[in-house]
Amino acid sequence: MIKISFNTLRETLKLKLLKYGFEESEAGLCSKILSENNLYGVASHGTNRFCSFISLIKSGHIVVKTKPVLFKSFGAWEQWDAQKGPGPLNAWTATDRAINLSKENGIGVVTLKNSNHWMRAGTYGWKAAEEGFIMIAWTNAFPMMPPWGSKQAVLGNNPITFAVPRKTGPVVLDMALSQYSYGQLSNYRRENKPLPYAGGYDLYGNLTTDAGEIYESKRTLPIGYWKGSGLAIMIDLVSTILSGGNSTLDIGMSEHDTAMSQVFIVFDPSKTNTAESINAIANSIIDSVKSSEPAEQSEIVLYPGERALNRKNEYLKSGIPVDETVWERILKL
Structure with missing residues (x-):
């Protein structure tokens, strides 16, 4: 390094x-x-x-010169076509628009079709929360995870972010629906290090901490086992229906994770709370979490986003x- x-x-x-x-x-x-x-x-x-x-x-799978265009509007909810433009820029635009809609309506929903990999889901959660808004956003993805009970990868790991504003640092959950994202698996494989916990299966159907074996089997482990599998299916359904775009099945017809469907939901909490009360509520909950007794003396109890902020x-x-x-x-x- x-x-x-x-x-x-x-x-x-x-x-x-x-x-x-x-x-x-x-x-x-x-x-x-x-x-x-x-x-x-x-x-x-x-x-x-x-x-x-x-x-x-x-x-040509990412088209640099294109920008998202609005094609349908239903008040607080808008459908946009990203036209295969750069994923991070598409998602940034969608977040901005959802924020502005929430200022007008209390809630803003933007759905994107034909977008590309947005990179880190938390980017857009941090952005919204730092501007004082609550956000939930997710994307479907290329099939890379088997549904529970199967060994064939037909689900995306469908990353999702939740974000809440807080003066001393937003609370931001950013996670894939597999135990480890493929990006994390790639890091462990490159560094030839074992995963801290089992992240998938080897070719013989055994749980393993070897990222290389998981790459070979293409059997990542859903978070919460069958629960994560079910959540991945629901995210794909909602993303596809609301955006009018591609499902994970459709995305899998290509060799690359392009032309995805994404959902951005933003709430303006100032419609019902003062900034002070929002911060007090967030601090009360986070303080309770942080003051809980660690399972081991060496353990540190963290809230979502704390490790990222420390780094x-x-x-x-x-x-x-x-x-x-x-x-x-x-x-x-």
Whole structure:
């Protein structure tokens, strides 16, 4: 690993995006989003995915020059077509629009069809919460997880984020519906490290902590076993129906995870609460969680988003860890 400052990382990625057809402002925003993924400790959806992001641009699966367009409106709910544009920019636009709709109506819902990988779900939760809004957002994805009781990967791991504003740091849950995202599995496989807990099955149907074996079997483990499997199915159903876009089944007809369906729901809590009361409620609940007795003396009880916030503060001071081989590949683009 090498350490790189946030500004160096962002500017390097921006220059590469400009080279591949992004406009100045869009290259700036996209490089910011990708660099912040590393800053929050999610390199799997930042530098580690950047070269494949460029490959999808070169192959035409991501269309740099297109932008989301509104095609139906139902008051507080709007349907947009992302036209296969860059996923992070599509999701940022959808989040902004959902926020504005919630300001008008108390709730704002934006559904996107034909979008691409939005990278880190939490990006959009953090954005909404830092602006004082509550958010729930999710996406369907390429089939990479078997439903409970099956060994064939027909479900996406369908990442979801929940976010709540809080003055000392938003509470943001960002998770895939598999025990580990494929990005995390890729990190463990690259570093040849065992997973902390079983994350899927080997070719013989045994639970394993070997990320390489899970890649080979293509049998990731749903969170909560059958419950995670059921939730993945429901997210795919709701995403597809509300957006008018592709299901995981449709996405699987391609070789790549493109043209996804996504849902962004934003609430404006100021319609019923003051900023002070919202913060007091959040602090009361989080303080209760943090004061609970750890199961082991070495354990630290964390709230959703706390680890990410700690990493951000640490990496801003010490530099962001980046895989040296990955960095060399980026510089050669």
